[in-house]
Amino acid sequence: MAGDKAESSGDDKKNKIDTSSPYYIHPSDYPKQMQVNDALNDSNYGEWKQEMMNFLLAKNKMGFVDGTIKKPDAKSSLNFAWTRADAMIKGWITTAMEREIRTSVRYANTSSEIWRDLEERFEKEGAPRAYELKQTLNALWQGGASVSTYYTKLRTAWDELQTVLPNPRCTCEGCHCGIGKQLNEVKEKERSYEFLMGLDDDFSVVRTQILAMKPTPSLRTIYHLVAESEQQ
Structure with missing residues (x-):
């Protein structure tokens, strides 16, 4: 036993x-x-x-x-x-x-x-949905909402668009060509411009200041600069 x-x-x-x-x-x-x-x-x-x-x-x-x-x-x-x-x-x-x-x-x-x-x-159905999301982004603006609420709506549309229309990926071994990094930088700038374009006129001063910065700040930095301006 x-x-x-x-x-x-x-x-x-x-x-x-x-x-x-x-x-x-x-x-x-x-x-x-x-x-x-x-x-x-x-x-x-x-x-x-x-x-x-x-x-x-x-x-x-x-x-x-x-x-x-x-x-x-x-x-x-x-x-x-x-x-x-x-x-x-x-x-x-x-x-x-x-x-x-x-x-x-x-x-x-x-x-x-x-x-x-x-x-x-x-x-x-990705292409029709991507088209709808692009239309949504083009028409989206702050409209008196808080900066946080406005940014969240943009973020939601961006994330879904990335799902249905992902960036092309580099296929070279080891990925030394830098294409992936360049694509991410372009996408970051596009999102930054979309965010800034949809802001209410109250943020025209800080928007002009951000666009004059060299190099262009990251989207995260831009959001925080605008949010600080809203608090002030």
Whole structure:
């Protein structure tokens, strides 16, 4: 009996999954957990995807949905752990959908199948949504709101636009060409100008002062300069 107990203890230790492993599931996790602010519908895929990705990255589970963590062979000791973790992820994703969309992915075998299906279905709407967001940004102005409220509206539109229309990435090995850095600098300047253009006339003086600065300050610095001017 003692030998059986010792052997059982050894097996448990052997099969125990480290908490840093993507296969690990916390005791408090369960499939029907709503992990995003709003359920996926026909018009919020960009925001939903970003929130879900952030959650899955925090849970160390993104590799299941993007396909980088492949299902182990049926004879592998990790096969059951993979299947269990993937089933949990499927539950998280499908719970965060409206009923009609959930029904359409009911028979998907893996979380990566669901993820690819959603991308194919909703990301093709990226161009029309990007156009709408560009229109929103062009028409957005402070209109008597606080600087913080105005900036938050801009930030929300910028973040979604980045999701549906991401910057092209350099593909050269090691990325020594600096294209990525240049693109980020251009995007930063565009956002700074959009922020300044939409300010009320009360900020015309500080706006002129900022535009005269060499080099042009970062967007974060510009925001703080305008916010300080508002307080004064």
